[in-house]
Amino acid sequence: MTALQAVNSQHAAALKARTAWMASQDGSEPLSTSGTVVQFAEGHEIFAEAEEPEAFFKVVSGVVRVCKFLSDGRRQIEAFHVAGEMFGLELGGERLLCAEAVSDCTLVSYRRRSIETLALKDEKITRQLFQYAMQNLANAQNHSLLLGRRGAAEKMASFLLSQAEHSADGRTVNLAMTRQDIADYLGLTIETVSRSLSQLERQGMIALSNTRELRLKKIEALEDLAA
Amino acid sequence: MTALQAVNSQHAAALKARTAWMASQDGSEPLSTSGTVVQFAEGHEIFAEAEEPEAFFKVVSGVVRVCKFLSDGRRQIEAFHVAGEMFGLELGGERLLCAEAVSDCTLVSYRRRSIETLALKDEKITRQLFQYAMQNLANAQNHSLLLGRRGAAEKMASFLLSQAEHSADGRTVNLAMTRQDIADYLGLTIETVSRSLSQLERQGMIALSNTRELRLKKIEALEDLAA
DNA sequence: CGCTTAATTGATCAGGGTCAATCGTGGTGG
């Protein structure tokens, strides 16, 4: 049960909704006119496992976690999604994962039905969706490598480096998630996460400003660790 | 280096090639006319990491492993692909994984370029490809859950059940792969794989006929383990 | 200013890794 205690699962509520406005990221953004902006407060559920997938989402701001549960409550976070990333794309009649807001966040929601008809008309949309699906796949596969074949410190180093990537200067990291979230993402316990961080700090590779904010001091060394 | 010693990596050779003939699996098989049959001998490489992806493949017979390597030689097998499954679908300019024949196998190869033009004309092909990509994604995500949050015996039970699924009677399993392959798929060592199997046998859940063949005796119990 | 929840730290334990010996099987050559 210990994995469950940190998991908020109140029901989701859309706070605002209007015609989508989206920052484009690679010039073209063919989906821009068809979505709806929705917001979720920290800890709230965006969609649940086994639900019928009616829409998928793109992150505008905030962080979303996408995860699965084992029957005994153990949780595996598959991915954290940040601004610009798409999640919740599923073909079947039932969701395989659930999604929750790690922090307050703003999303654009695309109804599955309307996208499907749109995709028939515009080949660019199809390509775009494919792109997102394949990106998710690549992430999942890297995640497997991380989970299966690395020690605790290696996992942390790897995680921190990936976090630093979507950071402004590439050195300062603002963790949106709790230690429990990190643990469930890396397949570790909260204690081991904490110890790994302390250890990296003792070795001078990182500096913790406070619980949620840190700086990477020796990127080189961290990369060696992450191998 | 111990992980490397079991990895064959001779170069691939196509033995036969003619216009594709394919068994249809769900009525429609829009890709059937556009592929080329190729064969690979056990242990041979189908494509390598970092190579340019020129084609993707569908398994006709045999088993294929798809995997990644860490710089020190540790290997993570992402998936085993059997008859009917598609693999090697990638968008970028560089392959993220490599693929090797676990047993002698027959594949249908689809050239990326020709499929792309075909997909433009036939919406069914696009849909089909999407389907495969999403299936791979779902598999990868289940794999993460397996790797991150389960003990050795649980992993084995889970693996055996999944193998039994593509078996005729759902109880008899013919392992196409070595213990090393299984270990690298489950994120364990060869010894732990062996011990887990012995343990499951001692508990009467399975019966090993020989190294490569076994029967599931207590599916119920195995499912409980796999949770 | 307490109260609650998150995070750190320490002590101990156990699951799985490592090292090493043995077994089994299939292939080869005398």
Added chain:
DNA sequence: CCACCACGATTGACCCTGATCAATTAAGCG
């Protein structure tokens, strides 16, 4: 045909990393 060899698999002994249990500290929040 059988002895030998090579390689994969099994088994055992021991060790180490990370989990567990428990206590303490830090940080929000009413």
